[in-house]
Amino acid sequence: IRPDHGFGRISVFIQRDYSSGTICKFQTKFPSELESRLDKQQFEETIQTLNNLYAEAEKLGGSSYLEGCLACLTAYTVFLCMETHYEKVLKKIARYIRDQNEKIYAPRGLLLTDPIERGLRVVEITIFEDRNIGSAR
Amino acid sequence: MKNCEYQQIDPRALSVSPLSAQIHTEKKEQRPRRKWEVFPGKNRFFCDGRLILSRHSGVLPLTLGLIVVTCGLFFAFDCPFLVKHLTVFIPVIGGALFVFVVISLLRTSFTDPGILPRATLDEAADLERQIDSSGSSTYRPPPRTKEILINQQMVKLKYCFTCKMFRPPRTSHCSLCDNCVERFDHHCPWVGNCVGKRNYRFFYSFIISLSFLTSFIFGCVIAHITLRSQAGKSLVQAIQESPASVVELVICFFSIWSILGLSGFHTYLVASNLTTNEDIKGSWSGKRGAEESGNPYSYNNIITNCCVTLCGPLPPSLIDRRGFVPPDEVVPAASTASQMELPHFSTKNDVNMCTQSTKDVLERMINSGSQTLCSPGPPKTTPLVQGLPSTAALSPEPPPSAGCSGPLGRRPTDSRCPLFSRSSEKESLHSINPAFRLASPSPSVTRTAKTLGGAADVSFMPLQPGSVGDEAP
Numbered sequence: 001i002r003p004d005h006g007f008g009r010i011s012v013f014i015q016r017d018y019s020s021g022t023i024c025k026f027q028t029k030f031p032s033e034l035e036s037r038l039d040k041q042q043f044e045e046t047i048q049t050l051n052n053l054y055a056e057a058e059k060l061g062g063s064s065y066l067e068g069c070l071a072c073l074t075a076y077t078v079f080l081c082m083e084t085h086y087e088k089v090l091k092k093i094a095r096y097i098r099d100q101n102e103k104i105y106a107p108r109g110l111l112l113t114d115p116i117e118r119g120l121r122v123v124e125i126t127i128f129e130d131r132n133i134g135s136a137r
Numbered sequence: 138m139k140n141c142e143y144q145q146i147d148p149r150a151l152s153v154s155p156l157s158a159q160i161h162t163e164k165k166e167q168r169p170r171r172k173w174e175v176f177p178g179k180n181r182f183f184c185d186g187r188l189i190l191s192r193h194s195g196v197l198p199l200t201l202g203l204i205v206v207t208c209g210l211f212f213a214f215d216c217p218f219l220v221k222h223l224t225v226f227i228p229v230i231g232g233a234l235f236v237f238v239v240i241s242l243l244r245t246s247f248t249d250p251g252i253l254p255r256a257t258l259d260e261a262a263d264l265e266r267q268i269d270s271s272g273s274s275t276y277r278p279p280p281r282t283k284e285i286l287i288n289q290q291m292v293k294l295k296y297c298f299t300c301k302m303f304r305p306p307r308t309s310h311c312s313l314c315d316n317c318v319e320r321f322d323h324h325c326p327w328v329g330n331c332v333g334k335r336n337y338r339f340f341y342s343f344i345i346s347l348s349f350l351t352s353f354i355f356g357c358v359i360a361h362i363t364l365r366s367q368a369g370k371s372l373v374q375a376i377q378e379s380p381a382s383v384v385e386l387v388i389c390f391f392s393i394w395s396i397l398g399l400s401g402f403h404t405y406l407v408a409s410n411l412t413t414n415e416d417i418k419g420s421w422s423g424k425r426g427a428e429e430s431g432n433p434y435s436y437n438n439i440i441t442n443c444c445v446t447l448c449g450p451l452p453p454s455l456i457d458r459r460g461f462v463p464p465d466e467v468v469p470a471a472s473t474a475s476q477m478e479l480p481h482f483s484t485k486n487d488v489n490m491c492t493q494s495t496k497d498v499l500e501r502m503i504n505s506g507s508q509t510l511c512s513p514g515p516p517k518t519t520p521l522v523q524g525l526p527s528t529a530a531l532s533p534e535p536p537p538s539a540g541c542s543g544p545l546g547r548r549p550t551d552s553r554c555p556l557f558s559r560s561s562e563k564e565s566l567h568s569i570n571p572a573f574r575l576a577s578p579s580p581s582v583t584r585t586a587k588t589l590g591g592a593a594d595v596s597f598m599p600l601q602p603g604s605v606g607d608e609a610p
Contacts, residue, residue: 011259011263012263013259013260013263013264016305018285018287018292018294018305018306019285019286019287020287020288021287021288021306021433021434022305022306022307022319022320022434057450057452058449058450058452059450060441060444060445060449060450064448064449064450065444065448065449067448067450068338068444068447068448068449068450068451069448071451072338072342072447072448076240076241076244076339076342077240079451084450084451084453085450086450086451086452086453087453090453116453116455117457118254118257118260119253119254119455119456120455121253121256121260121302121305122260124259124260
């Protein structure tokens with residue numbers, strides 16, 4: 001039974017994949033509800049790119065350590081004027097999701113929601129149904 | 138593009154336009170609320186949502202007071218003597234340490250520790266559907282655990298009944314703050330906040346710098362008294378000359394034991410990439426004995442663990458305190474059938490073009506559907522998420538068909554069909570009806586009460602479906 005809360009709008013939630021630990025990564029399993037709407041390959045590509053972007057945000061390396069040390073030395077006041085690396089990548093992710101919505105998802109009646117709006121718990125894909133559901137009630 | 142779409146909507150909305158205009162002016166009168174104002178956890182916010190503190194702020198004033206008083210006494214009574222007899226760097230170092238300690242403390246206290254926002258009703262319903270479909274025959278609460286494999290180790294994820302989601306690994310629910318916190322370490326009464334992923338490094342730098350500060354002051358005061366008593370006076374006389382030093386000595390002496398101990402403990406935790414929570418529960422040590430690989434999150438290298446914990450990237454706050462509550466969010470308060478909403482014309486969110494176009498499709502559907510939907514009896518009020526006690530409060534009221542038909546809003550106490558509900562008394566029922574809530578095509582996050590006409594006390598519905606069940610932190 002679908003949770004048809006509204007009028008032809010169903011949400012599919014892509015949950016997090018914790019197999020690699022606590023890093024932000026989403027499952028690439030293709031949900032069955034999207035089968036009629038979207039190519040499996042496109043979906044996987046979107047999710048994989050998102051995963052890569054989040055991995056970039058959380059990457060541990062020279063630059064992130066430098067940022068951390070600088071912050072520590074300035075008693076963390078440096079972030080009042082500077083944007084963290086993570087935030088920069090989040091902006092990139094927002095742009096990417098916008099692009100994907102414009103090019104791929106909206107033409108198919110789908111909408112990708114930025115996971116940050118869901119606390120990085122899920123990727124929500126909303127399916128807008130075209131049928132007139134007024135009569136369905 | 139947005140303008141074009143607005144015009145596309147207009148012809149359909151002509152029948153409701155007078156009222157919608159009214160609604161709009163009322164909307165403008167009502168100040169848009171920020172998300173922190175409707176936050177469901179037990180937190181306090183300052184500076185318009187920029188600073189967050191736990192409601193159980195514990196002894197933070199005491200901590201600050203102790204530090205300030207001790208340092209004040211130090212600068213006032215010991216430093217002049219020491220500057221004269223030793224070096225001018227003593228107050229400089231002391232001052233730098235003091236500043237660092239206070240900033241770290243304030244940062245720890247006022248930073249979001251990594252609170253996870255509660256699941257939206259959609260998500261909760263979806264989760265429940267998945268769980269139900271995976272075999273349980275009776276309608277009972279979702280199973281409490283889910284096992285996953287992390288680095289070849291079985292980790293149990295618990296279901297949080299308050300936040301309606303499976304907690305990510307290392308996340309724990311703080312009962313004092315009523316929030317799930319990522320990489321939950323502990324709730325520290327001294328700083329008045331939880332210590333979690335986002336403020337652990339501040340906490341650590343606080344206790345380390347505080348150790349240095351207390352040791353420094355302790356040493357300087359000892360030096361001060363020693364020097365005084367060396368100049369031909371007895372110890373008692375020296376103390377009488379500088380009584381403040383005794384106060385400082387006592388404070389520092391008792392602090393040093395605890396602070397140094399805590400610093401040592403947390404250094405061990407940092408080096409092994411553990412949290413206090415995991416250490417106390419023995420999550421990894423019991424199972425694997427002395428093996429380091431017991432902890433699946435550890436990099437098995439002290440330096441790497443330290444760097445990751447203290448210098449790793451700082452994730453942003455997930456609760457978006459200063460974001461605006463989207464104006465299309467409606468509390469489907471009472472079960473009135475007419476609690477439909479026209480998709481909002483204006484939104485405070487960054488609705489991009491695509492969202493507008495798909496919403497447009499939906500708007501047309503809703504407009505056609507709402508007329509038929511208003512008149513029949515009470516719509517589906519089945520609570521989709523089990524365990525929401527407030528849904529029981531939904532009183533099946535007689536279908537306010539009068540409220541729906543014709544010019545909308547003739548009955549202000551009833552919600553108007555396709556527009557936002559004005560019934561503040563109904564909104565105060567704290568009930569949730571997911572069937573109505575999702576009428577809006579907007580993908581935006583949460584739903585709140587639409588307070589028209591200044592019903593100031595309307596609470597934030599969907600993220601706080603009442604505290605369901607017990608929750609162990």
